[in-house]
Amino acid sequence: MRRSxxxxxxxxxxxxxxxxxxxxxxxxFDLEDAVxxxxxxxxxxxxxxxxxxxxxxxxxxIVRINSIDTDYWKKDLDSLLPEKPAIILxxxxxxxxxxxxxxxxxxxxxxxxxxxKGTVGLMPLIExxxxxxxxxRIASCSNRVKALFLGAEDLTADLQCKRTKEGREIEYxxxxxxxxxxxxxxxxxxxxxxxxxxxxxxxEDAKTAKELGFTGKASISPRHVETINxxxxxxQAEIDYxxxxxxxxxxxxxxxxxxISLHGKMIDAPIVARAERTISMAEAxxxxxxxxxx
Amino acid sequence: MNKxxxxxxxxxxxxxxxxGMTVSFxxxxxxxxYVLNMVMEEISNLGIKxxxxxxxSLFDVHTPLITHIENNVVTGVGADYISANLGRAxxxxxxxxxxxxxxxxxxxxxxxxxxxxxxxxxxxAPTADAMGNCSGKYGKSACGSLGYAYADAMFAKKxxxxxxxxxxxxxxxxxxxxxxxxxxxxxxxxxxxKGIVSGTTRITRDPVxxxxxxxxxxxxxxxxxxxxxFSFQTGAGGASLAAAKFLKDIMLQKGIVGSFxxxxxxxxxxxxxxxxxxxxxMDVQCFDLTAVESIKxxxxxxxxxxxxxxxxxxxSAAVDSLDVVILGATEIDTDFNVNVHxxxxxxxxxxxxxxxxxxxxxKLSMIIAPMFRARLPIVTDRVTCISTPGKDIDVxxxxxxxxVNPKNKELKERLLKAKLPIIDISExxxxxxxxxxxxxxxxxxxxVVAEVIGREGDVLDRIYNVL
Numbered sequence: 001m002r003r004s005x006x007x008x009x010x011x012x013x014x015x016x017x018x019x020x021x022x023x024x025x026x027x028x029f030d031l032e033d034a035v036x037x038x039x040x041x042x043x044x045x046x047x048x049x050x051x052x053x054x055x056x057x058x059x060x061x062i063v064r065i066n067s068i069d070t071d072y073w074k075k076d077l078d079s080l081l082p083e084k085p086a087i088i089l090x091x092x093x094x095x096x097x098x099x100x101x102x103x104x105x106x107x108x109x110x111x112x113x114x115x116x117k118g119t120v121g122l123m124p125l126i127e128x129x130x131x132x133x134x135x136x137r138i139a140s141c142s143n144r145v146k147a148l149f150l151g152a153e154d155l156t157a158d159l160q161c162k163r164t165k166e167g168r169e170i171e172y173x174x175x176x177x178x179x180x181x182x183x184x185x186x187x188x189x190x191x192x193x194x195x196x197x198x199x200x201x202x203x204e205d206a207k208t209a210k211e212l213g214f215t216g217k218a219s220i221s222p223r224h225v226e227t228i229n230x231x232x233x234x235x236q237a238e239i240d241y242x243x244x245x246x247x248x249x250x251x252x253x254x255x256x257x258x259x260i261s262l263h264g265k266m267i268d269a270p271i272v273a274r275a276e277r278t279i280s281m282a283e284a285x286x287x288x289x290x291x292x293x294x
Numbered sequence: 295m296n297k298x299x300x301x302x303x304x305x306x307x308x309x310x311x312x313x314g315m316t317v318s319f320x321x322x323x324x325x326x327x328y329v330l331n332m333v334m335e336e337i338s339n340l341g342i343k344x345x346x347x348x349x350x351s352l353f354d355v356h357t358p359l360i361t362h363i364e365n366n367v368v369t370g371v372g373a374d375y376i377s378a379n380l381g382r383a384x385x386x387x388x389x390x391x392x393x394x395x396x397x398x399x400x401x402x403x404x405x406x407x408x409x410x411x412x413x414x415x416x417x418x419a420p421t422a423d424a425m426g427n428c429s430g431k432y433g434k435s436a437c438g439s440l441g442y443a444y445a446d447a448m449f450a451k452k453x454x455x456x457x458x459x460x461x462x463x464x465x466x467x468x469x470x471x472x473x474x475x476x477x478x479x480x481x482x483x484x485x486x487x488k489g490i491v492s493g494t495t496r497i498t499r500d501p502v503x504x505x506x507x508x509x510x511x512x513x514x515x516x517x518x519x520x521x522x523x524f525s526f527q528t529g530a531g532g533a534s535l536a537a538a539k540f541l542k543d544i545m546l547q548k549g550i551v552g553s554f555x556x557x558x559x560x561x562x563x564x565x566x567x568x569x570x571x572x573x574x575x576m577d578v579q580c581f582d583l584t585a586v587e588s589i590k591x592x593x594x595x596x597x598x599x600x601x602x603x604x605x606x607x608x609x610s611a612a613v614d615s616l617d618v619v620i621l622g623a624t625e626i627d628t629d630f631n632v633n634v635h636x637x638x639x640x641x642x643x644x645x646x647x648x649x650x651x652x653x654x655x656x657k658l659s660m661i662i663a664p665m666f667r668a669r670l671p672i673v674t675d676r677v678t679c680i681s682t683p684g685k686d687i688d689v690x691x692x693x694x695x696x697x698v699n700p701k702n703k704e705l706k707e708r709l710l711k712a713k714l715p716i717i718d719i720s721e722x723x724x725x726x727x728x729x730x731x732x733x734x735x736x737x738x739x740x741x742v743v744a745e746v747i748g749r750e751g752d753v754l755d756r757i758y759n760v761l
Contacts, residue, residue, distance in 0.1 A: 017729055018502050021693035054729070222501035226508065286713060 003232035009034035010043035022222035026060035093124035096141035127151030139184035147187035187215035196221035206231035242275035315413035320443035321351035326489025329418035346370035350442040381642030387759035393744035399604025399651035402445030415450035422457035426475025427468035433459030438580025444599035498532025511540030516712035524552035604651035613655030630684030633677035653686035
């Protein structure tokens with residue numbers, strides 16, 4: 001389960017050693033934009049040692065390597081893949097060929113390290129107009145692809161439009177990516193909200209992403225993690241309803257009925273599937289059904 | 295009767311100060327204070343020796359005190375807090391006798407009982423009249439409350455008010471009244487306003503501090519104490535203020551109206567008062583300009599003396615009605631003993647202030663501290679100095695988890711039920727040492743440079759010179 005993914009600058013020891021304290025479901029060790037060219041090698045070592053020696057308490061580790069049009073990405077994979085991150089975040093992915101190139105090299109490195117092929121997943125970062133247009137092909141070109149990730153800052157630069165808090169300029173890209181990812185059967189993550197001081201703004205932005213169908217949302221600020229987790233967690237009402245749905249379905253089966261209604265609405269397969277997802281997530285989060293006697 | 299004298303020197307002479315006596319000062323002007331230095335300079339010029347300085351706190355601005363110690367003008371020091379640069383000098387053992395550290399409650403208690411008698415008290419007063427009625431609320435050097443000065447004024451054999459805003463008798467809204475005052479001196483300036491109060495106290499933006507603050511507010515919420523009538527004290531540190539912000543949000547959301555906010559008061563506590571989170575503020579010291587303005591203008595914001603604040607021998611003290619206090623620590627050990635007197639190298643850099651008073655009096659005393667500062671772990675096997683005994687501490691909040699004192703089983707159960715990240719304090723120590731390594735034990739000297747006297751008068755610990 002990945003509701004929140006927190007970027008940690010790969011060259012900031014204080015953030016790295018505290019990275020597991022912010023409540024994020026996943027952390028993204030960033031070797032790309034947060035790290036200047038002269039610090040790439042130092043950041044690689046720092047991130048490698050952090051992954052090797054720090055206990056992240058079940059917090060998933062993701063590494064954003066440098067893009068495949070740089071001289072750094074292979075060195076990034078050489079250094080970090082042996083530490084078995086769950087996912088490699090591949091920036092500026094524009095085509096399926098970009099994914100396949102990274103996939104092929106990852107397979108080579110996994111082989112050298114004695115890691116089973118495909119252990120480490122890939123998450124293409126879609127942040128160009130071409131990437132958006134190719135998003136379904138990107139999502140479905142390799143079994144390594146576990147999710148798509150929308151990067152709105154670079155995307156709006158490429159689109160030659162202004163990035164706004166309201167986000168109308170990325171509406172198309174957001175819906176396009178959700179549809180592409182769901183069609184390919186993978187998860188999809190929304191771009192970070194970049195104003196770290198706008199507490200109300202992050203709530204609205206995360207709610208928008210959830211309503212559109214995103215699995216979760218990335219953050220560049222630890223302050224946003226709790227909000228993102230809250231927005232992408234099922235509400236008590238959703239949990240209670242999910243249990244009601246499953247109860248109704250069980251009852252229908254006992255009665256030999258093919259369909260049953262709940263609160264005047266027919267329970268059909270999509271509703272059951274959503275209820276199952278909600279209960280599964282609630283259980284993973286340790287959230288209980290409301291005690292009706294309370 | 296004429297109490298107004300021409301100079302500090304004249305007041306000292308008239309007070310009858312002699313070799314071997316004790317003089318006292320309050321610290322409401324904090325690092326902007328001119329008065330202690332002006333008085334000690336005149337005392338030195340008069341050739342008086344072997345004095346004890348009993349100050350509620352000493353700041354780096356008081357560094358000239360070192361010269362007076364070297365010249366045997368001062369041979370004894372008592373304080374509730376000593377800031378780092380001055381503390382470093384004391385830690386080298388420049389005083390023949392150990393410093394006597396007391397608490398903000400213990401100090402006025404011992405003054406009142408005569409255990410630490412004061413011969414002459416010097417009260418820096420931002421406004422006063424010629425008969426000595428005085429206040430901290432008004433004037434160019436306004437500091438707000440004069441809470442720590444009350445016991446000095448009331449129990450010293452002679453009391454001198456020193457002001458830079460002499461107003462016609464009777465001044466309006468005095469704090470300390472003329473019946474305790476022997477002499478009044480008017481000077482050009484009693485302090486530097488920039489060092490007296492800060493313009494604003496700011497909530498931390500440090501992500502680790504915010505995580506701790508968020509945990510702290512959730513601990514309070516889950517403790518069962520957060521209900522109508524709730525009372526609260528927190529410090530002026532960034533993480534403590536952030537905890538207050540999170541707490542304010544919870545209180546407003548739940549419509550909880552607390553009874554009082556206590557202690558050193560910041561603008562943030564004033565905001566909570568204005569927002570309806572508390573019915574009153576009980577203020578022994580103002581930390582910023584917002585607090586000063588509030589105590590002057592809002593009748594719900596009450597000035598209190600250190601005796602009412604925390605004295606263990608008052609008929610009652612506010613700390614005994616306190617629900618929750620948030621406190622800091624330079625170290626905390628696996629028995630929950632807390633150090634706020636020295637740094638990890640053993641140098642004096644603080645003091646109890648109201649730490650152990652509020653820890654003892656409150657229903658829930660919470661330490662907020664990061665797992666490590668720089669390379670040094672905060673949780674240790676044994677603190678360098680016991681400032682507040684572990685029996686008075688309920689919970690430690692760090693970014694790596696929340697450790698509950700085993701004595702408070704009910705709190706642990708409540709926090710577990712609230713699904714907060716509880717960790718055993720020994721496990722927290724090990725977890726931290728996995729990152730920092732285990733620091734070497736420091737060798738310490740054989741000279742006692744300070745005694746830490748608990749609020750009940752017992753010696754909690756001794757601080758040795760640093761080699």
